[in-house]
Amino acid sequence: MTTTHSSSGPPARTPRGSARARLIAAAHQEVRRQGYAATTVDQICTAAGVTKGAFFHHFESKEALAVAAAEAWTERARPMFDMLPHTRLEDPLDRLLGHIDFRFSLLHGPVDGFTCFIGTMVQDAYATSEPIRLACEASIAAYCEALAPDIEAAMDAYGAPDGMTALDLARHIQSVLQGGFVLAKTTNDSAIARESVAHLTRYVRMIFGRT
Amino acid sequence: MTTTHSSSGPPARTPRGSARARLIAAAHQEVRRQGYAATTVDQICTAAGVTKGAFFHHFESKEALAVAAAEAWTERARPMFDMLPHTRLEDPLDRLLGHIDFRFSLLHGPVDGFTCFIGTMVQDAYATSEPIRLACEASIAAYCEALAPDIEAAMDAYGAPDGMTALDLARHIQSVLQGGFVLAKTTNDSAIARESVAHLTRYVRMIFGRT
DNA sequence: ATCTACATACCGACTGGTTGGTATGGTGTC
DNA sequence: GACACCATACCAACCAGTCGGTATGTAGAT
Numbered sequence: 028m029t030t031t032h033s034s035s036g037p038p039a040r041t042p043r044g045s046a047r048a049r050l051i052a053a054a055h056q057e058v059r060r061q062g063y064a065a066t067t068v069d070q071i072c073t074a075a076g077v078t079k080g081a082f083f084h085h086f087e088s089k090e091a092l093a094v095a096a097a098e099a100w101t102e103r104a105r106p107m108f109d110m111l112p113h114t115r116l117e118d119p120l121d122r123l124l125g126h127i128d129f130r131f132s133l134l135h136g137p138v139d140g141f142t143c144f145i146g147t148m149v150q151d152a153y154a155t156s157e158p159i160r161l162a163c164e165a166s167i168a169a170y171c172e173a174l175a176p177d178i179e180a181a182m183d184a185y186g187a188p189d190g191m192t193a194l195d196l197a198r199h200i201q202s203v204l205q206g207g208f209v210l211a212k213t214t215n216d217s218a219i220a221r222e223s224v225a226h227l228t229r230y231v232r233m234i235f236g237r238t
Numbered sequence: 239m240t241t242t243h244s245s246s247g248p249p250a251r252t253p254r255g256s257a258r259a260r261l262i263a264a265a266h267q268e269v270r271r272q273g274y275a276a277t278t279v280d281q282i283c284t285a286a287g288v289t290k291g292a293f294f295h296h297f298e299s300k301e302a303l304a305v306a307a308a309e310a311w312t313e314r315a316r317p318m319f320d321m322l323p324h325t326r327l328e329d330p331l332d333r334l335l336g337h338i339d340f341r342f343s344l345l346h347g348p349v350d351g352f353t354c355f356i357g358t359m360v361q362d363a364y365a366t367s368e369p370i371r372l373a374c375e376a377s378i379a380a381y382c383e384a385l386a387p388d389i390e391a392a393m394d395a396y397g398a399p400d401g402m403t404a405l406d407l408a409r410h411i412q413s414v415l416q417g418g419f420v421l422a423k424t425t426n427d428s429a430i431a432r433e434s435v436a437h438l439t440r441y442v443r444m445i446f447g448r449t
Numbered sequence: 450a451t452c453t454a455c456a457t458a459c460c461g462a463c464t465g466g467t468t469g470g471t472a473t474g475g476t477g478t479c
Numbered sequence: 480g481a482c483a484c485c486a487t488a489c490c491a492a493c494c495a496g497t498c499g500g501t502a503t504g505t506a507g508a509t
Contacts, residue, residue, distance in 0.1 A: 046484075062273055064275040077486090083471080089469065163423075222409060291461065
């Protein structure tokens with residue numbers, strides 16, 4: 028309710044000009060819960076509190092919204108790499124472990140609350156929509172590239188197994204997270220994802236010789 | 239047209255009594271490519287070479303087929319644990335590493351060829367169908383429980399970090415595989431999944447002190 | 450062996466509801 | 480009053496599921 032209403036004002040009019048952002052946020056929410064194909068345009072509109080007219084004014088198609096939402100998701104993740112306290116630590120390995128700890132700390136509460144929009148969407152869209160797949164690929168790549176510098180620095184400082192690269196390990200971290208999301212969906216519980224990330228933490232510590 | 243045809247007989251009639259199995263196999267194929275929601279009953283029927291009449295003769299609903307297909311998938315995986323050469327090895331750690339190597343060896347060729355029916359389906363059905371979610375949970379649990387005895391034996395023989403359990407590690411292995419499938423879908427390439435499993439192999443070796 | 454009675458397996462046109470997308474009209478802002 | 484922004488009404492395509500019917504097998508009585 029943004030406007031004054033004495034009794035239960037019906038439609039709770041949304042501020043003009045915010046429809047695009049609201050639609051993207053609604054897409055994140057709905058797609059994370061149901062996947063891309065199962066989410067209808069009407070559902071997204073209802074969740075966003077706008078009508079179809081607004082939807083197709085801002086986006087050419089459902090697919091176009093998906094691509095825009097993927098880009099927005101990447102932007103949403105950016106603060107993880109420069110705004111959080113652990114990013115100020117001196118030691119690159121501390122920064123890396125701090126990042127994983129942070130991801131671990133997110134794995135609580137209902138499953139819809141921590142799963143990945145990109146990972147969910149790519150599962151049922153990669154074969155049917157190349158634009159969506161490419162947007163998802165770009166988003167994952169951006170995450171891994173943001174993680175790589177600290178890994179690289181840790182490798183320089185502490186050494187690393189032969190044949191391992193920074194991007195390699197970054198992708199493995201992402202892989203464990205995505206796998207944890209999938210398993211959490213099977214049990215409808217976050218514990219199984221935390222377990223897996225705990226193994227990941229142990230692995231990273233062992234690689235760099237930190238007990 | 240069930241009768242004899244001289245030139246290119248069109249529909250290639252399927253043997254009577256095989257419809258149920260064909261439908262399940264078709265569901266595995268189609269759902270792995272597109273997810274559950276995006277796959278239509280007609281698509282499954284076409285892929286199976288039967289009609290809708292046959293579909294609803296054997297299954298009460300699309301959801302019922304999904305549950306049956308999940309159970310069939312579990313059965314399909316069973317030979318992995320008792321028919322393969324590495325399962326005859328003496329050392330439990332060798333059996334475990336052999337299993338992971340085997341999973342690694344499957345990660346080649348087109349993405350649809352190696353991804354997991356269960357992991358794909360649970361992503362867009364866990365919130366909308368409790369029966370499907372439960373069937374997926376059971377399938378994953380069965381896999382982990384089949385893997386656990388060798389891990390347990392390896393822990394007894396070689397020791398293991400405090401607080402780690404066999405089921406724990408089994409679930410982590412499954413998690414890395416599922417995560418690899420997701421990442422492979424973003425790049426539409428199997429390499430990224432192999433990378434991640436290579437990290438997993440290194441982790442398991444490090445845990446049990448085998449260099 | 451043949452006939453009757455019934456069960457199982459399958460076919461494909463049809464239906465009521467849903468979907469992504471469109472056409473058109475209204476409303477606030479510069 | 481022009482233009483971006485959004486609402487409402489609508490449509491053709493598509494969807495899961497239904498239904499009347501056919502084809503094939505089979506068990507028992509004669």
